[in-house]
Amino acid sequence: MQPLANVTRLQPASRAGSIQIKNVGQVFKTSTQSVEALSDVSLDVKPGKFVVLVGPSGCGKSTLLMMLAGLRKQTSGTILINGAPIVAPDPDRIGVVFQEPSLFPWLTAEENVEFPLTLRGVDKAERRRKAQEALLLVGLDGFAKRHPHELSGGMKQRVSIARGLVQDPPVLLMDEPFAALDEQTRMTMGDELLRIWAATGKTVVFVTHSLTEAVYLADEVVVMSARPGRIVDHLTVTLPRPRTYEMLSGDAFGAMRDRIWRHIRKSA
Amino acid sequence: MTISSTTLRRMIVVSLILCWEILPRFHVIPELFLPSLSSTLLAGWTDAGEYGHALMVTLYEVAVSMVFACGGGIIAGAVVGSLPRPRVLIMPMVSSLYAVPLVILYPVFTVWLGIGSESKIAFASIYGFLPTMLATAAGIQTIDPQLLIAARSMGATLTQRVTRVIIPAAIPTVLSGLRVGGALVIVGVVVSEMLISSAGIGYLISRYRTILDSAHVFAGVLLVLVLAVAFNAIIRFVERRAAIWQTGTHAGADAAGGDAPAILPATA
């Protein structure tokens, strides 16, 4: 993977999105009982912020993300992105990156990135140009013609990120995107993501299990508890940017990670 | 000193062919049991017209049966495979039905439809139908649901999800269903011609068998073998073309000559 030069030029920090989550609740009903998965969740995300959701398994952080993506409906409350409610997937406003890269194995990297544009009938030259830009942004410009099975796990996830960004949506949602990667790749991908974020200025909502990853990446960390899922803490990470590896062993970093861990231990 | 496995294999094949020629020539094996390669080919050559005519009859029956067996099997398999309720209800019954030696149904078809092409087509269609259906149903279930969610997040409509995700993802399965079902259709047609009929290669084989003309019997058998192998090779060629994106392990199994775990009776 090539180190990235002047990408800022290619993808100007155009549109960043605002997110308002107001009193969102989710109740799953089975034939015998109803389970409250999310309870009265409210959250405001300012344009261009990098927000990380953490919490124990079953706290509904992924559910919340799927609602932001329009893939699932909340039982109560409203979700606004750029002031307008989300009722269905809206690729104009939202790009999604999943835990599994979810690339179509029969398409090349480039065709995968083009896929959202293909769905909307964008003409071929335009598609190609945008896909090239997005692949360059994620550092895969030499791999456009490869099929997914010819790419490593990290590279696949880069393609998936490029696909999320290709329509230049103001919001990028990421559901544990690096969870399946090994530790080293994960660290590299974290730095890459921050670089891409800085270059594009998107609003990012990122779900993870890793406390270190949360503090390392985020402007703001939102801590959730389980049964029912609700927000128990919302902290602002004060570490300067760009983040560096050395910060991981600093006191400020440790203090923030401890604070999150205490919440999670209590709730789990 | 060791010879490479490929060389040894070629040597085995060549020596088998040589044995086929030499052993009957020198009466190590009676020509009644195994006519030599040259006399088999000669028999086929001298009566090429007769074999050609029989081949046309057989090919016609194979083609019509293929439409019924593979078309019906693929459609039924796709429906049953993608709808969970019918699948749970029907699949165990179908695979249980699969244990029945279908050849006993052939006399029923001759009573109903006579000894012409109709009874062969009916029998071969049924013979090829079940495996094609089972293979297709199994394949449809292996489509990664995450791919459909990803497509939805990019705003794909239902039609787009079918044409751009489900159909391309199902192609390898459908092809392998076609390969299995097609092979069975060929066997079904030839076997039914051998049992009761008045035309086709199977009929020729049986007729020459009753007059103990081994060379002509073998020429017919050889012709069917060529037909089966050619059909298999064509589908494999298309499979390799269509499934170029599939994982390396699959390509490896293909190189070895088939998918080892797919224990489906290619031929009974």
Add this chain to the structure above:
Amino acid sequence: MIGSLGLKLARFAVVLSVFALWEVLSRTGMVNPRLLPSASDTIAMLGQLLQRASVRSDLAVTASEVAVAFVLAVPCGALIGFAIAENRYFAEVAKPLLFFAFSIPKSIFLPMFILVFGVGFSQKVGFAFFSTIFIVIMSTTVAVDSVKTEYLTVARSYGATTAQTAFRVYLPSMLPVLLETVRISMIFNLTGVLLAEMYASRDGIGHQIATWGENFQMEQLLAGVLMIAIIAMTFNELVRWVETRCSHWRT
């Protein structure tokens, strides 16, 4: 979700409605009853057939052919399969040839068996052996390949002897696949015997079914088909039941 009892009832209902449809079609004359005797008549005929000494002796002939071919083909095929799977070089040489042999239709060689053995017991057993052995070889190589090398490494690192490895690692890991082999090879074996009997034979239930067909005795013919189907499906379900019993540890 429907419960497993509900599911069984639903399946039973499907089977029942097939028979009901059959009965109605024939009784109302929508289909000529001479071409399709009613289900009840067919079942009654099946009962009668089982009383007949000639049918019983045909069944005995078929059963003995099936048993002999099976007892010969399964161990032979399994041994060859083991030999191939265990020796890397041998496997590389033989596997493509085997795959080829596996993929060509066996039924068309049936006339050869008549030319060599004449018409009789050995010809039918020979043909059934021939049509079964390849699937046994194939499945056995798959079964051996299904033994994970991790298990072998663990066993060896704890000092397992060869016998212990065979009985405590190979056998339990392969058991489900081996049972599957038994089940599938029986389908091939039965098809082989019946086809041979229908093609040229003086006895056996396959021969009897072909004769009923030639004489347009639809009631007997359908009863025979029903009988074979029931026997085949019963054996199949039996092996499957053992399979689920033995592979309860599989998730």
